[in-house]
Amino acid sequence: MRRRLLWALPPVALLALFFLYPLALVVQQSVRPDRGGTSLQPYADVFASEAFRNALWTTVWLALAATAGCLVLGFLLALVIAFVPFPGAKTVARFIDVYLSFPSFLITLALLFIYGTTGIIGSFPFLTTSWGVLLAEVTYFTPFVMRPLLAAFSQLDTAQLEAASSLGARAPRIVRRIILPEALPALAAGGSLVLVLCLNEFGIVLFTGAKGVTTLPMLVYSKAILESDYPGACVVAVVNVLISVGLYGLYRVVSRRAGA
Template sequence: MTRRLAWALPPVVLLAAASLYPLVLVLRQSFQPDTGGTSLKPYTDVFVSGAFREALWTTVWLALAATACCLVLGFFLALVIAFVPFPGAKAVARFVDVFLSFPSFLITLALLFLYGNVGVANGMWSEVTGAASGPFDFLTTPWGVLLAEVTYFTPFVMRPLLAAFSGLDPAQTEVAASLGARPARIVRQVILPEALPALAAGGGLVLVLALNEFGIVLFTGAKGVTTLPTLIYGKAILESDYPGACVVAVVNVLVSVGLYALYRMVSRRAGA
């Protein structure tokens, strides 16, 4: 027992030094206003702010909407890749693995290149109609941020689903089809129950990542879209309000952990 504790102690110490200690510093700073001393004034100042309430709501609904869209789209795409024979299916599956290594701002820049004010779509529209500007200006709105997040995070759902589908016995679907079950019923009663754990894993990962996404919101240039991470950046870098930034950071951590715990509880009750 003593030897096991000795082997476990170094990783625990490294983990505490790398992650827990900075969190403790952030928590302590959130109770220390610029005027000195220790008080709840940074929390009261932040909580009464309309910008904070708007950022909190935007963060939550964007994360939940992105997770729901990624689950639906990722399940459909993984289903097509795994069970619909078409040329290049294996290449597409490998591309999903490569896509996971892309930084989020790269995907956002690609969308800006396609649908930005001077992007390809607006340029083609101007050439055809002769208009000075095109109709595609949604990237600077919350819907543009949602599109970028769904585009970037969907492969995080597809990867565990493809792994789950690769372990599914083809005999199960073949027997169901031989008994007269239609494709929709096979998906609902045979494939979906096997995919629930993978859906829960992918959805939980997307939820946590979307709650803390910073690069996509920043690179879309959506000035009217403020999330908790961008609010932290604004208070710390632009306003030099470090206690306020720490308060928002503490709230961001609590929201992330709370929503993830709720997601796990719902997934367990659903049998995932």
């Protein structure tokens, strides 16, 4: 037992030093008003501001809409790659793994080069609105749904599909009755990951230059860098962390009950 504790001590110490300690500093700063002392007034000021309420609403609806779009598009694309034979299907599947390593702002810049004011196709003003942010998030995060789906589809017993097809079942029915139930755990895993990532996405919103689109991460940046309101920035950051952790905890509970 002691030997196990000794082996566990270094990673726990590193976790505390590089993650828990900075997080504790953020929480501490959130209750330290500029006038000194310790107070919850920064929380009251932030919660009472219209900017925070608008940022919270924008963050939530963008994250939910992007997650829904990624689930639908990712499921359809994964179906095509996994079950529709075409030249280069394996190459496309491997490219998805590489795509996951791309930074989010790179995809946003690519969309701007294509649809921006000086884009290849032409100028599309919606790119600088919340719909442009939504398009960029769905474009970037869809492979995060496809990856677990492709892994789940690779484990699917094709004999079931062949039997259903031989009995006269058409493709939509096979997808609805056989493939979709098997894909639900992968969809839940990919969707929960995308939801948390969208809630904390900063680069896409920043690089689209969307006017009037302020999410919680953007509000943290605005308060800390532009307004020098560090207690207010820490309050928003704490709220963002609590939402993300709460959603992750909810996902763990739901997945555990579903597994049972």
